[in-house]
Amino acid sequence: MAKQALITGITGQDGYHLSELLHAKGYTVYGLMRGQQNPKRGRLEQEQPFIKLVEGDLTDQSSLIRAIELAKPDEVYNLAAISHVGYSFKTPQLVADVTGKGTLNVLEAIRLTGGTKSIRFYQASTSEMFGGLDYNRPGKGYDEDALFHPRSPYGVAKLYAHWITKNYREAYGIHASCGILFNHEGERRGLEFVTRKISNAVARIHLGKQDHIELGNLDSKRDWGYAGDYVEGMWLMLQQAKPDDYVLATGETHSIRDFLELSFKQIGIDDWKPYVKQNPAFMRPSEVDILLGNPAKAERVLGWKRKVDFPGLVKLMVEYDIGIESATNLV
Numbered sequence: 001m002a003k004q005a006l007i008t009g010i011t012g013q014d015g016y017h018l019s020e021l022l023h024a025k026g027y028t029v030y031g032l033m034r035g036q037q038n039p040k041r042g043r044l045e046q047e048q049p050f051i052k053l054v055e056g057d058l059t060d061q062s063s064l065i066r067a068i069e070l071a072k073p074d075e076v077y078n079l080a081a082i083s084h085v086g087y088s089f090k091t092p093q094l095v096a097d098v099t100g101k102g103t104l105n106v107l108e109a110i111r112l113t114g115g116t117k118s119i120r121f122y123q124a125s126t127s128e129m130f131g132g133l134d135y136n137r138p139g140k141g142y143d144e145d146a147l148f149h150p151r152s153p154y155g156v157a158k159l160y161a162h163w164i165t166k167n168y169r170e171a172y173g174i175h176a177s178c179g180i181l182f183n184h185e186g187e188r189r190g191l192e193f194v195t196r197k198i199s200n201a202v203a204r205i206h207l208g209k210q211d212h213i214e215l216g217n218l219d220s221k222r223d224w225g226y227a228g229d230y231v232e233g234m235w236l237m238l239q240q241a242k243p244d245d246y247v248l249a250t251g252e253t254h255s256i257r258d259f260l261e262l263s264f265k266q267i268g269i270d271d272w273k274p275y276v277k278q279n280p281a282f283m284r285p286s287e288v289d290i291l292l293g294n295p296a297k298a299e300r301v302l303g304w305k306r307k308v309d310f311p312g313l314v315k316l317m318v319e320y321d322i323g324i325e326s327a328t329n330l331v
């Protein structure tokens with residue numbers, strides 16, 4: 001019998017990669033989509049017709065119960081969230097409702113429909129929960145035992161979601177695992193995130209459609225991997241006999257300047273500085289200065305390992321954006 005999976009956040013970056021992976025493995029894939037007229041519906045129906053779309057919203061408990069009753073999933077991947085850290089400072093209460101309490105709503109939908117013993121649950125936890133204060137294990141990278149100190153309303157909401165998932169595992173015996181994922185990027189990354197903002201601008205500068213890019217803090221560092229590699233780790237977590245929490249990361253950290261440097265090199269520009277203006281509008285009230293993950297447990301227990309390295313990621317993203325931008329006349 002083919003397995004059934006329900007993915008919340010189906011229109012997001014990870015929803016794309018995970019649904020492709022599960023489809024290739026023979027799953028029947030259900031995707032929760034919000035809004036009465038979601039602008040991404042058309043693209044999804046055209047590109048991924050295998051996905052069975054279910055309407056619903058993380059803030060609407062009854063819609064989640066309906067989605068579970070309809071999909072009868074073996075596995076639920078909770079990827080839905082308001083996921084932009086900068087935006088979370090502007091809408092902190094909404095982010096608490098969606099990114100934080102929304103996770104409780106999904107867990108409750110599983111419990112209320114009697115799925116605590118039959119459904120396996122994945123929670124999209126994040127390195128933002130660590131907050132970049134490298135006070136407890138300098139240089140080693142954050143692992144599953146590192147201290148949490150979130151630095152944004154998003155990080156705080158995700159920490160609630162993380163702990164409520166662990167609580168449902170302990171209280172009700174749900175096979176619920178949290179993937180503490182460090183930044184992962186790719187050709188499906190939203191244009192509001194720094195890597196894709198850069199790769200897209202570099203492509204447009206190359207094609208003469210744009211002459212500069214405006215960014216905020218250039219000094220922060222991130223542990224950047226490729227999203228396609230990371231969804232494999234999510235799936236592996238739910239295939240284990242016992243639920244647990246795992247860090248997925250590359251074990252390397254690079255600054256925004258490094259990303260700019262490699263991206264501009266792709267189009268033959270060695271000095272990127274004349275093309276970049278700093279704009280305080282993109283700065284955050286409190287910043288996560290550095291993220292570095294330690295994926296040793298995932299590598300040992302799950303046999304997971306990232307495949308795409310940092311230069312490979314930058315190349316893939318810039319090349320994709322040059323292709324997309326060349327194919328359209330829009331400026």
Ligand code: NAP
Binds near residue numbers: 033084183190
């Ligand atoms: P993303 O591209 O921003 O996708 C977020 C998804 O959540 C979208 O499908 C969005 O739908 C949906 N959503 C937002 N509000 C909702 C609501 N009220 N009800 C139902 N769905 C809602 O994020 P991503 O990069 O794929 O990341 C997936 C998950 O992993 C997120 O939870 C994110 O916080 C977490 N995470 C991401 C990273 C990373 O580096 N990418 C790292 C660690 C953790 P619309 O399209 O309708 O807005």
Ligand code: GDD
Binds near residue numbers: 182215283287288291
């Ligand atoms: N978005 C954005 N836009 N970020 C900028 C810009 C800009 O114009 N200029 C500088 N930055 C800096 C941010 O201040 C931050 O230090 C860094 O670039 C990365 O920002 P994002 O790409 O927005 O990602 P993030 O690290 O804040 O959050 C992402 O990764 C988390 C995991 O660590 C998101 O995907 C989160 O959902 C995820 O949990």
